Amino acid sequence: xxxxxxxxxxxxxxxxxxxxxxxxxxxxxxxxxxxxxxxxxxxxxxxxxxxxxxxxxxxxxxxxxxxxxxxxxxxxxxxxxxxxxxxxxxxxxxxxxxxxxxxxxxxxxxxxxxxxxxxxxxxxxxxxxxxxxxxxxxxxxxxxxxxxxxxxxxxxxxxxxxxxxxxxxxxxxxxxxxxxxxxxxxxxxxxxxxxxxxxxxxxxxxxxxxxxxxxxxxxxxxxxxxxxxxxxxxxxxxxxxxxxxxxxxxxxxxxxxxxxxxxxxxxxxxxxxxxxxxxxxxxxxxxxxxxxxxxxxxxxxxxxxxxxxxxxxxxxxxxxxxxxxxxxxxxxxxxxxxxxxxxxxxxxxxxxxxxxxxxxxxxxxxxxxxxxxxxxxxxxxxxxxxxxxxxxxxxxxxxxxxxxxxxxxxxxxxxxxxxxxxxxxxxxxxxxxxxxxxxxxxxxxxxxxxxxxxxxxxxxxxxxxxxxxxxxxxxxxxxxxxxxxxxxxxxxxxxxxxxxxx
Amino acid sequence: xxxxxxxxxxxxxxxxxxxxxxxxxxxxxxxxxxxxxxxxxxxxxxxxxxxxxxxxxxxxxxxxxxxxxxxxxxxxxxxxxxxxxxxxxxxxxxxxxxxxxxxxxxxxxxxxxxxxxxxxxxxxxxxxxxxxxxxxxxxxxxxxxxxxxxxxxxxxxxxxxxxxxxxxxxxxxxxxxxxxxxxxxxxxxxxxxxxxxxxxxxxxxxxxxxxxxxxxxxxxxxxxxxxxxxxxxxxxxxxxxxxxxxxxxxxxxxxxxxxxxxxxxxxxxxxxxxxxxxxxxxxxxxxxxxxxxx
Numbered sequence: 001x002x003x004x005x006x007x008x009x010x011x012x013x014x015x016x017x018x019x020x021x022x023x024x025x026x027x028x029x030x031x032x033x034x035x036x037x038x039x040x041x042x043x044x045x046x047x048x049x050x051x052x053x054x055x056x057x058x059x060x061x062x063x064x065x066x067x068x069x070x071x072x073x074x075x076x077x078x079x080x081x082x083x084x085x086x087x088x089x090x091x092x093x094x095x096x097x098x099x100x101x102x103x104x105x106x107x108x109x110x111x112x113x114x115x116x117x118x119x120x121x122x123x124x125x126x127x128x129x130x131x132x133x134x135x136x137x138x139x140x141x142x143x144x145x146x147x148x149x150x151x152x153x154x155x156x157x158x159x160x161x162x163x164x165x166x167x168x169x170x171x172x173x174x175x176x177x178x179x180x181x182x183x184x185x186x187x188x189x190x191x192x193x194x195x196x197x198x199x200x201x202x203x204x205x206x207x208x209x210x211x212x213x214x215x216x217x218x219x220x221x222x223x224x225x226x227x228x229x230x231x232x233x234x235x236x237x238x239x240x241x242x243x244x245x246x247x248x249x250x251x252x253x254x255x256x257x258x259x260x261x262x263x264x265x266x267x268x269x270x271x272x273x274x275x276x277x278x279x280x281x282x283x284x285x286x287x288x289x290x291x292x293x294x295x296x297x298x299x300x301x302x303x304x305x306x307x308x309x310x311x312x313x314x315x316x317x318x319x320x321x322x323x324x325x326x327x328x329x330x331x332x333x334x335x336x337x338x339x340x341x342x343x344x345x346x347x348x349x350x351x352x353x354x355x356x357x358x359x360x361x362x363x364x365x366x367x368x369x370x371x372x373x374x375x376x377x378x379x380x381x382x383x384x385x386x387x388x389x390x391x392x393x394x395x396x397x398x399x400x401x402x403x404x405x406x407x408x409x410x411x412x413x414x415x416x417x418x419x420x421x422x423x424x425x426x427x428x429x430x431x432x433x434x435x436x437x438x439x440x441x442x443x444x445x446x447x448x449x450x451x452x453x454x455x456x457x458x459x460x461x462x463x464x465x466x467x468x469x470x471x472x473x474x475x476x477x478x479x480x481x482x483x484x485x486x487x488x489x490x491x492x493x494x495x496x497x498x499x500x501x502x
Numbered sequence: 503x504x505x506x507x508x509x510x511x512x513x514x515x516x517x518x519x520x521x522x523x524x525x526x527x528x529x530x531x532x533x534x535x536x537x538x539x540x541x542x543x544x545x546x547x548x549x550x551x552x553x554x555x556x557x558x559x560x561x562x563x564x565x566x567x568x569x570x571x572x573x574x575x576x577x578x579x580x581x582x583x584x585x586x587x588x589x590x591x592x593x594x595x596x597x598x599x600x601x602x603x604x605x606x607x608x609x610x611x612x613x614x615x616x617x618x619x620x621x622x623x624x625x626x627x628x629x630x631x632x633x634x635x636x637x638x639x640x641x642x643x644x645x646x647x648x649x650x651x652x653x654x655x656x657x658x659x660x661x662x663x664x665x666x667x668x669x670x671x672x673x674x675x676x677x678x679x680x681x682x683x684x685x686x687x688x689x690x691x692x693x694x695x696x697x698x699x700x701x702x703x704x705x706x707x708x709x710x711x712x713x714x715x716x717x718x719x720x721x722x723x724x725x726x727x728x729x730x731x732x733x734x735x736x737x738x739x740x741x742x743x744x745x746x747x748x749x750x751x752x753x754x755x756x757x758x759x760x761x762x763x764x765x766x767x768x769x770x771x772x773x774x775x776x777x778x779x780x781x782x783x784x785x786x787x788x789x790x791x792x793x794x795x796x
């Protein structure tokens with residue numbers, strides 16, 4: 001056979017062989033000259049003609065809108081201001097965005113968030129209402145509205161919003177947390193505990209849930225349970241500052257001043273200039289009757305931050321307990337010039353007048369001068385003619401600020417891991433929900449204005465038995481009520497506080 | 503299959519060695535027996551086709567340096583062979599030599615612009631090089647050819663995400679992203695544009711431009727309900743938003759709801775009398791209604 005004949009024969013045999021392979025060779029036959037598609041890693045299916053035809057000619061596409069660009073520029077500027085804590089400037093920028101594009105839900109809620117930061121919760125409520133009118137039932141807006149209500153101390157309305165969300169999403173973490181916090185701020189501790197427990201049944205490892213529950217339990221005098229939870233948190237996160245601070249506070253309220261001091265000192269070693277810690281620590285020192293040290297610390301805080309109301313009140317209180325009633329009165333007066341309705345200052349002044357033998361009505365302070373709700377409280381105190389709060393009881397402390405439960409900006413992005421909607425108090429406590437009892441804030445005020453609850457009746461009566469002329473120091477030392485463990489502030493109804501700064 | 507292979511092997515046994523080897527390699531390659539191809543072709547491959555088979559077999563076996571070498575050996579024999587250039591491009595891509603790989607893909611596409619495999623390869627190179635803006639039109643083009651391809655869709659969506667995340671971090675406004683969406687749409691890359699609008703809406707769920715974009719392009723990609731909601735929301739915020747009115751009228755018209763479209767057209771023409779787009783939509787709606795009546 002010739003070479004060509006052999007070749008033909010070979011090809012024929014090959015063809016027979018290929019035919020015998022049948023389907024196995026189909027890809028080879030389909031390829032033609034190209035080997036790639038079947039062999040390469042990016043094989044694709046055959047071209048299709050089912051691609052959707054353009055529904056709109058390109059010429060009919062909308063043109064970029066100049067007002068959108070302006071809106072976005074102002075929003076971006078506002079967001080930057082918010083990041084830098086310049087809320088007034090942020091508001092101005094968001095207002096420009098609102099001007100560029102009125103009725104824009106994003107703009108409205110960003111503005112609302114800033115209004116809360118600027119302590120204008122009512123403005124925020126209006127803005128959230130507008131946003132909800134444009135987008136009824138929108139989750140983020142409802143959450144924002146609830147927070148704005150809470151910031152405006154309208155806890156029932158806030159709770160209603162949270163409950164509305166929970167009706168549709170019974171296990172929503174943020175709504176459960178918000179409802180729990182709101183109940184705590186509203187003094188409905190049992191309900192708060194229920195919400196926290198619901199939350200923890202969903203997310204047993206939620207540290208913020210545990211911290212919140214621990215604080216509410218502490219506020220409702222369930223110190224042992226509270227401590228158990230703090231201990232649990234510390235087991236999970238041994239460095240958790242909020243849990244340590246909460247534990248220190250509970251020790252303080254239990255009267256275990258040595259333990260409280262040790263914990264505060266440990267915390268202060270880590271953050272020696274933390275004013276919140278310093279103010280708390282000074283209070284423990286005052287309760288331990290170490291007035292001079294307490295005064296030194298308050299002075300240090302006030303040197304760094306002259307407007308720190310908690311420190312000013314604490315200082316006035318300790319100065320009074322130390323017997324310098326004139327200076328204490330002056331300190332209270334200074335606060336009252338700036339904050340005429342500061343109930344703690346009003347009550348402190350009443351005490352000072354009382355201890356100085358000048359019961360209210362006979363002295364300098366006039367109810368009308370004090371004004372407002374505080375005036376009412378004063379009037380109540382004056383009617384009894386004697387303060388219910390014994391010296392050494394610790395005065396009002398700040399409550400958690402509701403505004404701090406807000407994320408910095410509304411949740412416009414794909415939802416990030418849940419922001420910490422925590423209750424970082426403004427004046428006295430930046431450490432979160434765990435720590436400050438709302439009771440403490442209104443303590444001095446409500447101790448007079450409101451009937452005491454049953455938590456500390458003995459102390460109250462003991463304090464009330466102190467002779468009107470008794471020296472504050474003597475009273476503090478002699479009266480069982482001076483033991484911080486029985487702090488009357490925990491008997492006060494927090495919602496009556498006039499100094500609430502949510 | 504085993505019987506067929508055995509039969510083929512028996513038949514091929516009588517074929518002259520070189521020819522039979524090549525044919526066998528083709529058979530083994532087609533049957534997925536890449537090791538056999540390497541065994542057969544390894545020492546004997548002297549033709550470009552044999553090198554191509556060998557290179558792809560090595561590629562399939564994960565032997566990338568050997569694959570690249572085989573393609574290069576083939577290219578030494580046939581420097582303009584598009585298949586070999588393509589193979590080399592893929593092998594280089596897998597070797598992490600993205601720049602050379604991209605150049606090779608471009609060489610292939612210069613010679614054969616419609617070669618889809620190479621288009622995909624180029625898109626992959628651009629994607630893994632995080633050059634999302636460049637690969638978006640490529641994925642869009644491929645997706646137009648294969649609208650049901652989930653992997654392509656995934657890559658397109660991820661490219662939009664990569665591109666806009668970088669834009670966002672660079673401080674660009676959402677409006678700039680929306681403008682880019684419209685630019686891509688005007689170039690025919692409407693799927694990319696739609697994904698841009700959707701991405702912006704994850705950043706700002708009420709962005710007016712993005713809602714208008716989704717409202718305009720959504721229906722063509724099966725998102726009519728979402729598109730309609732966006733447009734109706736825009737009109738709740740600004741009842742005289744002519745762009746939203748026109749887009750909603752178009753949405754209704756394309757869905758065969760001429761009466762609803764007419765309502766929006768009336769509103770559009772009331773807000774902007776004599777608007778050319780409104781008049782054109784009106785003519786179209788009336789024509790639809792008349793044909794329906796007939």
